[in-house]
Amino acid sequence: MSNSFTRFTGTMAPLPIQNIDTDQIIPASYLKVTDRSGLASGLFSRWRYRDGDPEGQPIADFVLNRAEHGEARILLAGDNFGCGSSREHAPWALVGYGFRAVISTSFADIFRSNALKNGLLVVPVTEEISAALFDAVAADPATEVTIDLEAQTLSLPGGGETNFEVDPFARRCLLDGTDQFGYLLNQAAAIQTFEAANPSRLDTRSA
């Protein structure tokens, strides 16, 4: 999958709940995988299926099970999205399901960092804009917004747009379709110099 992300237009799935933790995004029972696949069915599984079982009956009124939001590729969520566990399985599950971006008034630090490394854009907005977006989706589930990463703008349903903040380095990587690993590997010489100047006191093989 290419991580390239420039401009994206789509509908939103509203989840007006604050402090959605990564245990809700993907429960621990899904963390026994040794690759990144197969997590989409576990996404929000405890809210999405009866008894949390993807083989079981979908819970009809959960947003991802409602026909009008079936095509949504942007998640509109309450404040402090992604708190709790550092599990990168959370963005893997969101991306695996098909989400391209999450809009919220704030994001937990580790989730934000993990999401941006997986091509999942996090879009922070003010409380006013968040409320306006929830209202717009409630009034018309087909409401579309456009996220422009190059311009760092989010189009608003009533017209106009708002700027949003994004980590400039992560933005560059997303726009170029490069990853942060390569950038770090290119610093081998500086790392070697640092190690020579700062010998470690520790040897984990010594116990």
Next chain:
Amino acid sequence: MSRPQTLFEKIWRRHVVAPEGVAAEAEGLPATLYVDLHLVHEVTSPQAFTALAERGLPVRRPDLTLATMDHSTPTDPSIDTARLRVIDPEGSAQLDHLQANCERHGIPLYAMGDERRGIVHVIGPELGATQPGMTVVCGDSHTSTHGAVGALAFGIGTSEVGHVLATQCLLQHRPKTYEIRVDGRLQEGVVAKDIILAVIARLGIGGGTGHVFEYTGEAIRALDMEGRMTVCNMSIEGGARAGLIAPDEVTFSYLEGRAMAPAGDAWETALDDWRSLPTDEGASYDKTTTLDGSALEPMVTYGTNPGMAIPIAGAVPEDDAIEPEKRASFRKALDYMALEPGQQLQGKPIDVVFVGSCTNSRYSDLVAAANVLRGRKVADGLRVLIVPGSDAVKRQAERDGLAQVFVDAGAEWREAGCSMCLAMNGDQLAPGQYAVSTSNRNFEGRQGAGGRTFLASPLTAAASAITGRVTDVREVLS
């Protein structure tokens, strides 16, 4: 004289391989930060090792990397490796993956049966691997625990686990600092867990986002090392990347003589260095908040995040005490917990008591619980799990008679592991059950689908074990 610095700044500056970009052409570039110790466990590492394999990269510093098995390991003493393959083939395969990856790269691994094995955040300090002034990372949010020794320690994602395995470095933007000052002396029955639950209740679970906490003040200084670990452990539950406590004589006497701590001349050199770490007089934090430790009471959570905590004698808040935009989430939490606004928690019948997790499974936690349970019986029909944080803690508790106290009281004495904290190893609540738990998260389903968690201290947990109800330990002790 140079500008006064905080403990955080001193550690950060020592580890910068390449600074954050401030020049026009590099604006917004993160710093490259060197990692002194990388802790690894089975759940968040397999995909990182795969990333290295795909690029044909070695592990740069296996001598600064340490792996253990904790999350998926069973704590039921009757389940051995062979039996685990049958009852949990996926978890078992994940353990095999870790073993193979560690063998391939020469990383020391404490596998099932190894007497050094335990919860990653228990064994790090226990072995003296985590030391003042270090940077410590792990693919686990509770890495903040290691800040108790004065190390800058934080959780990372699996992509970053790969970065650190390959380069021993991380790309990081410098967080802000937040002083959490807890003055005064704690009352009888009030312990480290109550401090941190009160802090999170005050700040909210997103209150520390973008910050590193430094805990200061008389109540923090008076804690022993294990109490400090409990406090730092839950920094992430306040949204902070890390929590720090300045190293002092308590820290040094804890570390001296531990397996991986410096010894001989190296110990003296290290001490000189460590004494220079505490925040300088006159240094400033981006934010500060102060709590009166002497006014704190035993705390218990009522909701579905760790910030939803109240003094044990208190009541669940009424709707009108909650900001209007937060009311829907508040009601959702109460619906899940099957509680009402204004309800007292004290006296609420429970089904399970769990003493364990990287928050409260150390020797002193078990001593605290045993002191309450000694000579008493757990309530009829109540399930009580006592899960030591490491094999070393387990052996010490067995040697010193603590294990017998638990068994005599009617509790289950288990093998070391994460156990019911995250319910991916066979230990879990049944739907609808209530637990008083010494762990760190009361999220919906965290301890088992449909399970309902009241987070509390080991003292509160032990007192509740006797009565089968949420109980104020001060009533049991008096």
